[in-house]
Amino acid sequence: MNRIKWFIPLSFSLITILWLAAENVSNISWSYFPIRNVATQYSGILAISAMSIIMLLALRLSSLEKILNGLDKSYRLHKWLGISSLVIAIVHWFWAKGTKYMVGLGWLDKPTRAGMFADTDFSVIEGIFRSQRHFAEFLGEWGFYLLILLIVISLAKTIRYPKFLNTHKLMSLVYLLFVFHTIILTKFSYWHQPIGLVVGLLITAGSWAAILSLFGKIGDKNKVQGKVDNFHFYEGNQVLDLTIDTGKQWKGHQSGQFVFLKFNGEEPHPFSIASVQNKNGCIRFQIKAIGDFTKRLKNNLNINDAVLIEGPYGYFNFKSDTEHQIWIAGGIGIAAFTAQMEALAQEPQSSEINLFYCTQCPDVEFIQYINELAEQAKINLHLWDTNKQGFLTAKEIYKYVVSWKNSDVWFCGPSDFSKKLQQDFGQLGLNKSKFHYELFEMR
């Protein structure tokens, strides 16, 4: 989490330092239009840098995932960079376009252009760039309006995920408009400075990412074709236990990782791998019927149906330097723990693990399966029926686990539950770095 928190201020500071090295701000005369010129350049440089990083994060690169400690964290950064770039783009729009409106309203006097570049002898390339300025401004302005619309759609949770996903792909197109806008309108001298080199690299990488996204090529290297091998539906908690045969193509995964599953005619959806790596190439999932796709799935499935699997992703890896672990599963969050339980059943370890499985709809058969797995893995299972016992709190856990202060906490479940537990544990004195979590949400 801390890495995400620091990423935005650090990267913005770095860009600012490089920009200041290219722009002699001490020489600016303190009147509106000279300030407007540098402010437009600065906000434009910051916005396109942030957007380029956003595009790169959308590629699901394992190198970036490793740095950011998981794809869920990487998407969180993607989202916050998106919000930051919107704010900066609004500031940029104000200086660029708002100024023109103020001139139109007579609030500002436009400086005369005549004589501004009178003695300037532009190079051929700069001359070409200058000839495209109006077109670049036009694209930038309309790209900005589209950007606002698309970001509002992304943030409005009332808009359903498939619609959000389809419109979100348009972001790549908008980004490419901004790249053109940046190339043409960035102060020409910047391109000979370190800031120009950094922005040049960022927009090259970002454009490559945008093209991959537009052609649906993201994650292609991590895709494997599989088929439905077996499935079983637990009525009590509405969980589908699904086994997929990858025909031994699966290159392997670690407990706690997840993949994107794509069935014919459906969007890819992320699911944790609920089984340990095995030799027959089969991988299992536990899928809770909560929405359109997951409710449809159980009725539409047939043995041997084709499934495209993309992954594995994620760093919910149970790595710990202490002998004590507390696992907390909120509802279907239990799926993130079952693979590790299978692994521990095969290779027992000396660590003390307490698993709290919180459920609002206990299913007798499913609980029996979790219970057996916990026994084999030598894990203390605490079944928490939320209907009868209310929400699980850190204080309750504290009662059951004497060693809680020396434990690493691994949580998977709803984000509100995670926030509340982090807060409670923090108040009780648990170090923040000891709380690890995976959230089953990406938006």
Ligand SMILES: Cc1cc2nc3c(=O)[nH]c(=O)nc-3n(C[C@H](O)[C@H](O)[C@H](O)COP(=O)(O)OP(=O)(O)OC[C@H]3O[C@@H](n4cnc5c(N)ncnc54)[C@H](O)[C@@H]3O)c2cc1C
């Ligand atoms: C890392 C991760 C691991 C997950 N593991 C599991 C698991 O093991 N078992 C399980 O039951 N659920 C898991 N989920 C949640 C699961 O992906 C969603 O419940 C499912 O996609 C809902 O789809 P829907 O159309 O039925 O529901 P909807 O009602 O359309 O969506 C419900 C919520 O699911 C999310 N969602 C929907 N479609 C997508 C999509 N295509 N991509 C990403 N998120 C989407 C959105 O946040 C949405 O608000 C996981 C999610 C993540 C991010």
